[in-house]
Amino acid sequence: MSFELLSPTEMSEADRLSIARGPHDGPALMRNAGAAVAREVLSRYPQARTVHVLAGPGNNGGDGFAAARLLAQAGVDARVYCEGRPVAGSDAAGALADMRLPLLGFDAFAPEETDVVVDALFGAGLARAIGGAYAQAVEKANASGACVVAVDLPSGLSGGSGLVLGTAIRAGVTVTFFRLKPGHLLYPGRALCGDTVLADIGIPADVLSEIGPRTFRNTPELWRETFPWPHSGSHKYARGHVGVFSGGPSASGAARLAAISAARAGAGAVTVLSPKQAVQVNAMHLTAVMLKWIDTPEEAVNFAKDRKMSSAVIGPGFGVGERCVEFLLALAGLGAESPFGLVLDADAITSFADAPDRLFEALAAIGAQTGRERAVLTPHEGEFRRLFPDLADAQGVSKPERARRAAERANAVVILKGPDTVIAAPDGRAAINVNATPFLATAGSGDVLAGIVAGLLAQGMPTFEAAAAGVWLHAEAGARFGPGLIAEDLPALLPAALSELYNGDRTSF
Ligand SMILES: NC(=O)C1=CN([C@@H]2O[C@H](COP(=O)(O)OP(=O)(O)OC[C@H]3O[C@@H](n4cnc5c(N)ncnc54)[C@H](OP(=O)(O)O)[C@@H]3O)[C@@H](O)[C@H]2O)[C@@H](O)CC1
């Protein structure tokens, strides 16, 4: 499956460009869309007695008319319900004229549990909250228990944001066209789509070069060319040196989890940088990972320079407060002098809650030399709110858009975590992750993610790609375990996920 995602505006541009180039005109695309929907209904529900087609006033309704015509031709009892009529001369009006089935009002819509409902009310053109007779039809479909096949999007779901406008259909299957939309992958939309089927309706892929999509599904295709596999000439320092800052004696486990994960992600060397009181406890638990006693920001900077540290993780278990701020500012200064990747998680994010601009200015320094950001912020929604309260509360703004604006403001790649984690870059690229398992929501899981990303950064992987690959690998590792997963399991699960990637047999799914 391709990885570009199109907003509703970009999708209508794809329709427009495709129609202008031919060979398929608008009515032909609509016939192809209707055929894809009818095919799905007939193959999935061969026993269905009656198929109820809810048709809206626009081209989504037109797809419904086209599907109904084919279903009736196949011998199905197809009943079509429509409140308004399509605009004269539109493609939908043409599809209605071709259909030759009676039109029923919504008051006649009474599906039974054994029926199928084709939801062709609204797709890309949903412009406001659903209300009135449309909302009642949606509620009836949801309450009936009938299987719902949604055309393009479950009606009520915003294709751009994945948010519900008013109310929305709960589909068992969603048939969409040419490319997925962000709303199919973002919650709550993802849960409303059921199985999502992508149908080819004849739009040529080369229209994408004119559209230039900036939102992607996070699959290996997005970053595999930049993945830093070692080659025959690699030695350990060529594979990067990661420093992970440890908290005090009772909060040192998070750093060790991040450190071993950085090592598993391929970093040539990893050192836990520990305050004096935690050196002993860290020493008792570390083997391949090295350990250095560091108590001040100056010592950290000197060590980083002497030992050619190429990335660092700061935050997990570190402690919230001015000490964290001082370490971070010192590291940012280091990053201004040479290429240096910095992953900020947990306490490093919260430490700047009172003065986010101070953090954003410091991050601007990192990578200023190379002109590319080298810092990654990994907030969950609660931490995001501490740094970007206005964006956290922005009504109706999609998660990718919130993450994008945050990335631009912070001069950093932002990994906005959750069941639909979004990775966004200051240049406007955003990827939505889809391979996570709910079992990943466990203490220490974020520390592992921070370590993986730092491990990839240390090997020179570009920042956005390292963040996206880190999120994917983290989720892939978690998916290999399932129930009972704890964060300690994750580093040991990484080799299998990496092997599959290495062997190239997981380019798409
Ligand atoms: N040839 C093509 O272009 C192809 C298009 N394709 C298909 O077209 C779909 C996009 O079609 P579309 O742009 O006509 O939008 P659509 O989703 O039908 O809705 C627009 C209508 O709904 C109305 N409306 C909106 N919100 C409303 C509300 N809350 N409550 C009530 N009314 C509301 C809105 O009214 P208005 O806002 O103008 O008042 C307008 O009348 C796309 O999803 C795909 O299925 C495929 O066949 C491929 C070829």
Ligand SMILES: [K+]
């Ligand atoms: K629909």
